[in-house]
Amino acid sequence: MLVENKVAVITGGASGIGEATALRYGEEGARVVVADVDEDGGQETVDQIEADGGEATFVQTDVSQEADVKAMIETAVSEYGGLDVLFNNAGIEGPLSTFAEYEMDAFDQVVAINLRGVFLGIKYGIQAMLADGGGSIISTSSIAADSGVMGRSAYSATKAGVNGMTRTAAMEYAEDNIRVNSVLPGIVETPMHHRAAEQKPDRVTRFEVSEAMPGKGQPEHLADAVLFLGSDLSARITGITLPVDGGFLIKP
Numbered sequence: 514m515l516v517e518n519k520v521a522v523i524t525g526g527a528s529g530i531g532e533a534t535a536l537r538y539g540e541e542g543a544r545v546v547v548a549d550v551d552e553d554g555g556q557e558t559v560d561q562i563e564a565d566g567g568e569a570t571f572v573q574t575d576v577s578q579e580a581d582v583k584a585m586i587e588t589a590v591s592e593y594g595g596l597d598v599l600f601n602n603a604g605i606e607g608p609l610s611t612f613a614e615y616e617m618d619a620f621d622q623v624v625a626i627n628l629r630g631v632f633l634g635i636k637y638g639i640q641a642m643l644a645d646g647g648g649s650i651i652s653t654s655s656i657a658a659d660s661g662v663m664g665r666s667a668y669s670a671t672k673a674g675v676n677g678m679t680r681t682a683a684m685e686y687a688e689d690n691i692r693v694n695s696v697l698p699g700i701v702e703t704p705m706h707h708r709a710a711e712q713k714p715d716r717v718t719r720f721e722v723s724e725a726m727p728g729k730g731q732p733e734h735l736a737d738a739v740l741f742l743g744s745d746l747s748a749r750i751t752g753i754t755l756p757v758d759g760g761f762l763i764k765p
């Protein structure tokens with residue numbers, strides 16, 4: 514078992530990549546705190562982990578709210594005695610809108626969840642890990658961080674920000690045995706992908722996303738990468754952004 518007895522907090526654990534990762538960590542022996550705004554979906558993930566013989570608990574969390582993130586980390590410490598792995602994965606795509614039309618309320622919401630939420634996770638995750646001898650933090654970036662994606666200005670800004678925060682936190686806490694990395698999904702078949710595929714204003718229809726490898730990424734592909742980065746198999750890896758993108762970024 515790759516993460517036996519480790520304590521893992523996973524945000525966005527009710528759906529898609531977070532759900533698949535929570536199940537994977539449960540299978541590999543971790544005690545999992547599933548965090549999400551979606552109570553029903555989060556509880557279903559916990560029920561599935563328990564049905565598979567694992568240990569998990571749900572904590573309703575809005576990652577943009579400081580008090581919620583503090584309480585989420587405190588749940589790991591009070592229920593399971595510490596924190597070894599934190600997966601900052603909750604995120605929203607926001608509207609598909611070019612710059613001139615982008616609504617500022619929507620901009621602020623995307624930044625609050627995707628950027629401030631990851632900052633808060635890293636901040637409070639590090640506090641718990643400093644008290645516990647170290648750990649591994651992984652956050653979810655996107656191909657939108659490294660390549661232009663029309664209609665996704667706020668989203669791509671936040672995902673580039675995730676990679677910047679990852680590198681800075683990795684430098685600041687390397688001596689404390691805290692590793693900080695991010696994963697960079699390409700196209701992954703999740704509810705978010707299906708929602709995003711339906712948003713098609715005129716100026717954006719020219720943009721077709723495709724990966725070098727045939728088919729589409731599945732949540733389980735990301736779960737395996739996050740398992741690697743959270744396990745001791747990646748003991749010497751910090752500050753990286755690991756693409757899990759079927760070769761999207763290497764395409765001309």
Ligand SMILES: NC(=O)c1ccc[n+]([C@@H]2O[C@H](COP(=O)([O-])OP(=O)(O)OC[C@H]3O[C@@H](n4cnc5c(N)ncnc54)[C@H](O)[C@@H]3O)[C@@H](O)[C@H]2O)c1
Pocket residue numbers: 524525526527528529530531548549550551554574575576577602603604605606626653654655656697698699700701702703704705706
């Ligand atoms: N699916 C893709 O193609 C793709 C590609 C690149 C990056 N990503 C990123 O992967 C991550 C997971 O996305 P997914 O595809 O699994 O999407 P998803 O919509 O299936 O799941 C996202 C989860 O985050 C939760 N969430 C949303 N706002 C939240 C908040 N404020 N606090 C706590 N939880 C919140 C949702 O309730 C949901 O359970 C996101 O950060 C997303 O940007 C996805």
